[in-house]
Amino acid sequence: MAKATSNPESPIPNPGSVVLAFSGGLDTSFCVPYLKERGYDVHTVFADTGGVDEAERAYIEQRAIELGVASHRTVDGGPAIWSEFVKPFVWAGEGYQGQYPLLVSDRYLIVEAALKRAAEIGTRTIAHGCTGMGNDQVRFDLAVKALGDYEIIAPIREIQKEHAEVRAYEQRYLEARGYGVRSKQKAYTINENLLGLTMSGGEIDRWQEPGEGARGWCAPRAEWPASKLAVTIGFEQGEARTLNGEAVSGHVLLARLNALFAAYGVGRGIYTGDTTIGLKGRIVFEAPGLCALLTAHRALEEAVLTKAQNRFKPLVARRWVELVYEGFFHDPLKRDLEAFLAASQSQVNGVVTLETHGGSVYATAVQSAHILNAKGATYAQSADWGVQEAEGFIRLYGMSSTLWAQVNRERAQ
Secondary structure (H helix, E strand, C coil): CCCCCCCCCCCCCCCEEEEEECCCCHHHHHHHHHHHCCCEEEEEEEEECCCCCHHHHHHHHHHHHHCCCCEEEEEECHHHHHHHHHHHHHHHCCCECCCECCCCCCHHHHHHHHHHHHHHHCCCEEECCCCCCCCHHHHHHHHHHHHCCCEEECHHHHHCCCCCCHHHHHHHHHHHCCCCCCHHHHHCEEEEECCEEEEECHHHCCCCCCCCCCCCCCCCHHHCCCCCEEEEEEEECCEEEEECCEECCHHHHHHHHHHHHHCCCCCEEEEEEECCCCCEEEEEEECHHHHHHHHHHHHHHHHHCCHHHHHHHHHHHHHHHHHHHCCCCCCHHHHHHHHHHHHCCCCCCEEEEEEEEECEEEEEEEECCCCCCCCCCECCCECCCCHHHHHHHHHHHCHHHHHHHHHHHHHHC
């Protein structure tokens, strides 16, 4: 199959069909006419992973039609993102570099939707709107390569050597062809899905205070409700199954948590991370539902796992998070680590009460038949052992350190 070219004056005649992962934003909107002018029949796929409402979903479909695609397909990705990402991520309980909750991990589900559409059309050419500066290109390309032999076209990567201000060029390109650009897209790159929202660009990239426009779901402090919010989440083997006593599917539960806790400003942060390709990346992120879910799960897990489990599990979790962040979603090591994480959840059953007055969320109560309570002892209150047992334990437990101090004091004298 012929390769695409970056020369708009010399389009390749009839190179065939291409499936473009499409979100309706600036980058993927640019990709449509760019690919069409090179002779491709562009088929767009929007994997709705839960970050848009009906109005936005309709806008994305209309945007694809306006841009003149050969076909457009919207795919419901909510259940898949819960089972394939949210469950193991909550089991892991760790953000990337201790903070970032991997909010763009829907990319892997988007790839699967695009490849399914490619099989329906009968093409092995896939396109995406990832830039050559960020992590998403790595995630997208490695996921495609892990799932089959495809040609990958990345128009934003193709133009970045020729245009220093890529987003400004994309905007001019679209406007010159009569396509409008949303005002917020002119300043920021925005990603939304069931997991949360990220924003970059503008003053965020310059390490300055984010402007008023750099806000998504989370209400500012002045708009937080006066009364506190309290919810209960029920877990079975580490998976959230109920919200306030009602059994709901996972992706619906997370969507409800997003709405509830966003009103209190929970889950908003500013993060600078080490990207896969080595640059520093700074974003504003908002993940109210995931933040609440992680808080509840950790409170339950800390109460029912052994000390050894609680100490070791973060090592596995951090490696799992790194693999997902850096594009190795289909690496066999990820599956191996998930087997351990799943095994660790066998007794993570119970109900957790969460509360917020705004900004932060806390687990205020934990109910479980598996809490590791000692019948005859309560921390700092009572014990069913005596002074001799305590002193003997301390003597043996600290013997190595105590001997080191004794020996070296004697030598010093």
